[in-house]
Amino acid sequence: xxxxxxxxxxxxxxxxxxxxxxxxxxxxxxxxxxxxxxxxxxxxxxxxxxxxxxxxxxxxxxxxxxxxxxxxxxxxxxxxxxxxxxxxxxxxxxxxxxxxxxxxxxxxxxxxxxxxxxxxxxxxxxxxxxxxxxxxxxxxxxxxxxxxxxxxxxxxxxxxxxxxxxxxxxxxxxxxxxxxxxxxxxxxxxxxxxxxxxxxxxxxxxxxxxxxxxxxxxxxxxxxxxxxxxxxxxxxxxxxxxxxxxxxxxxxxxxxxxxxxxxxxxxxxxxxxxxxx
Amino acid sequence: xxxxxxxxxxxxxxxxxxxxxxxxxxxxxxxxxxxxxxxxxxxxxxxxxxxxxxxxxxxxxxxxxxxxxxxxxxxxxxxxxxxxxxxxxxxxxxxxxxxxxxxxxxxxxxxxxxxxxxxxxxxxxxxxxxxxxxxxxxxxxxxxxxxxxxxxxxxxxxxxxxxxxxxxxxxxxxxxxxxxxxxxxxxxxxxxxxxxxxxxxxxxxxxxxxxxxxxxxxxxxxxxxxxxxxxxxxxxxxxxxxxxxxxxxxxxxxxxxxxxxxxxxxxxxxxxxxxxxxxxxxxxxxxxxxxx
Numbered sequence: 001x002x003x004x005x006x007x008x009x010x011x012x013x014x015x016x017x018x019x020x021x022x023x024x025x026x027x028x029x030x031x032x033x034x035x036x037x038x039x040x041x042x043x044x045x046x047x048x049x050x051x052x053x054x055x056x057x058x059x060x061x062x063x064x065x066x067x068x069x070x071x072x073x074x075x076x077x078x079x080x081x082x083x084x085x086x087x088x089x090x091x092x093x094x095x096x097x098x099x100x101x102x103x104x105x106x107x108x109x110x111x112x113x114x115x116x117x118x119x120x121x122x123x124x125x126x127x128x129x130x131x132x133x134x135x136x137x138x139x140x141x142x143x144x145x146x147x148x149x150x151x152x153x154x155x156x157x158x159x160x161x162x163x164x165x166x167x168x169x170x171x172x173x174x175x176x177x178x179x180x181x182x183x184x185x186x187x188x189x190x191x192x193x194x195x196x197x198x199x200x201x202x203x204x205x206x207x208x209x210x211x212x213x214x215x216x217x218x219x220x221x222x223x224x225x226x227x228x229x230x231x232x233x234x235x236x237x238x239x240x241x242x243x244x245x246x247x248x249x250x251x252x253x254x255x256x257x258x259x260x261x262x263x264x265x266x267x268x269x270x271x272x273x274x275x276x277x
Numbered sequence: 278x279x280x281x282x283x284x285x286x287x288x289x290x291x292x293x294x295x296x297x298x299x300x301x302x303x304x305x306x307x308x309x310x311x312x313x314x315x316x317x318x319x320x321x322x323x324x325x326x327x328x329x330x331x332x333x334x335x336x337x338x339x340x341x342x343x344x345x346x347x348x349x350x351x352x353x354x355x356x357x358x359x360x361x362x363x364x365x366x367x368x369x370x371x372x373x374x375x376x377x378x379x380x381x382x383x384x385x386x387x388x389x390x391x392x393x394x395x396x397x398x399x400x401x402x403x404x405x406x407x408x409x410x411x412x413x414x415x416x417x418x419x420x421x422x423x424x425x426x427x428x429x430x431x432x433x434x435x436x437x438x439x440x441x442x443x444x445x446x447x448x449x450x451x452x453x454x455x456x457x458x459x460x461x462x463x464x465x466x467x468x469x470x471x472x473x474x475x476x477x478x479x480x481x482x483x484x485x486x487x488x489x490x491x492x493x494x495x496x497x498x499x500x501x502x503x504x505x506x507x508x509x510x511x512x513x514x515x516x517x518x519x520x521x522x523x524x525x526x527x528x529x530x531x532x533x534x535x536x537x538x539x540x541x542x543x544x545x546x547x548x549x550x551x552x553x554x555x556x557x558x559x560x561x562x563x564x565x566x567x568x569x
Contacts, residue, residue: 016377016380016381019381019384020377020380022443023384023387023388023447024384024387026388026396026399026400026403026443027387027391027399029399029402029403029409030395030399033402042407044407045407045412045415045416046407046408046409046412048409084296087292088292088293088296089293091289091290091292091293092289092292092293092294094289095285095286095287095288095289095290096290098282099282099283099285099286099289100283100286101283101286101287101290107290107294111293111297113556114297114301114302114305115497116496116497116500116552116553116556117301117305117549117552118500118503118504118525118545118548118549118552119504119506119525120504120524120525120528120529120541120544120545120548121304121305121308121309121545121546121548121549122300122301122304122305122308123304123529123532124304124308124311124532124541124542124545125303125304125308125311126300126304127532129303129304144300145300147296148296148297148300148301151293151296151297155293180285181285184289205390208392209391209392211392211393211394211506211507211510212506212507212525212529216529216533227394227395230394230395230398231394231511234398234511241402244398245399245402248395248398248399251392251395252390252391252392252395255390255392256387256390256391258390259383259386259387260383263382263383263386266386266390267382267386270389270448270452270455271451271452271454271455271458272455
């Protein structure tokens with residue numbers, strides 16, 4: 001019996017290590033390859049570790065494409081998108097849980113339904129509209145459409161959270177003569193800080209990773225996002241994988257930092273709200 | 278007071294409603310409208326010409342559309358099925374009190390958080406002629422010559438599916454786990470006292486109680502799998518010879534490479550109709566989600 005328990009334990013440990021390895025292997029390989037020379041990368045069988053680690057790939061990644069500019073664009077667009085999404089989303093959720101407006105359920109179901117729309121059914125009219133309004137190749141234009149696509153998730157998440165916040169705080173504030181906007185800003189926002197933070201991170205990661213819309217709407221180098229910029233390294237086969245890996249790591253660095261720093265918030269956000277592709 | 282609060286309520290809903298109206302509803306309606314017209318960028322000066330269901334008839338006769346549609350649907354069915362099975366296994370494991378729990382939960386966030394483009398690029402390297410996959414298979418004597426993973430239609434499709442399962446299973450498992458966590462532990466204790474085994478418990482307690490979470494999760498995964506674009510752009514760009522091109526890629530090319538707006542809209546609307554049809558199958562579970 002004891003032996004069986006032992007075998008189970010070892011089996012589990014092996015499984016655990018293998019599983020963790022599979023989850024992070026592509027990442028590890030990317031890190032390793034980003035320090036490899038071209039010779040290392042072309043060897044058969046492929047090397048797993050660089051023979052003489054160097055930063056040459058990073059230097060080439062910075063020269064080949066203006067990747068730091070792309071990173072900057074991604075940051076600006078993502079932060080505007082998060083701001084719009086959280087502001088509009090928290091206001092809507094407040095209206096949906098704390099006021100007597102009609103069609104609340106209809107609105108929530110409608111919001112859920114629009115998150116099921118394929119992007120291709122939206123993209124061409126948006127392209128035409130943006131082109132008329134001069135919003136193609138701007139930070140704000142791309143940020144707005146990205147924020148709207150993440151709005152359903154935000155509204156659902158914050159509505160669920162608000163439903164669980166007792167209304168008594170607000171009622172006492174109301175007795176003290178606070179109006180609705182004051183209640184919203186001074187009472188609810190501080191109470192919801194943690195939830196708002198979680199959903200902001202989810203929106204941030206989603207916005208940073210948006211590809212199709214960014215590729216179509218912001219084609220100029222000056223406004224290109226980093227995820228789109230990354231694909232341009234591949235266009236010629238003469239560029240070694242090490243350079244692409246280095247650029248890829250630059251692209252995902254903010255995301256990895258967030259996962260490591262805020263994993264609890266992210267897990268909470270996914271598991272509480274959880275309607276996201 | 279009541280009326281004032283109602284007015285403020287509409288006011289607070291207004292920004293979201295407006296954004297959705299302008300950037301989601303209007304474009305969707307506009308796409309449906311354009312699908313009945315012949316509109317080409319090259320002949321924009323002539324204006325749109327009404328063709329009724331002409332574009333739809335064209336789509337039904339368009340072999341490449343059927344090819345991309347079948348591949349999109351097969352990709353969706355296979356990837357979501359695998360992700361559900363593996364994701365459920367992972368969720369059941371994460372639901373138990375075991376050492377390494379924190380590590381597992383952090384590790385599953387990595388495939389989820391990194392952009393699809395990046396995972397596509399790395400998997401492309403893994404599947405390349407001299408890549409890690411071929412050399413591992415060769416090391417175990419499973420293949421004599423390196424396989425041309427991304428150059429052969431079926432191997433390319435398999436590679437794409439593997440990369441997708443790696444990327445999306447973790448997220449699926451977290452959503453399923455959130456469902457598992459809502460099941461009270463004493464249900465299992467009671468069942469155990471009655472002599473029910475693990476499999477019996479799973480079928481009679483877990484599955485019925487997690488059904489709502491599971492269907493919502495699966496629906497959203499199906500819809501997002503049907504949109505697949507980034508992954509395939511990064512891995513094969515639709516090749517070899519367009520055999521891994523999806524409907525999304527075909528529609529985007531029709532719009533922006535061939536400048537055939539009307540036909541692109543038709544392809545998009547057909548995709549929309551399929552999405553709606555699939556969503557209808559899940560309407561009951563969406564209702565439970567709506568009553569949260």
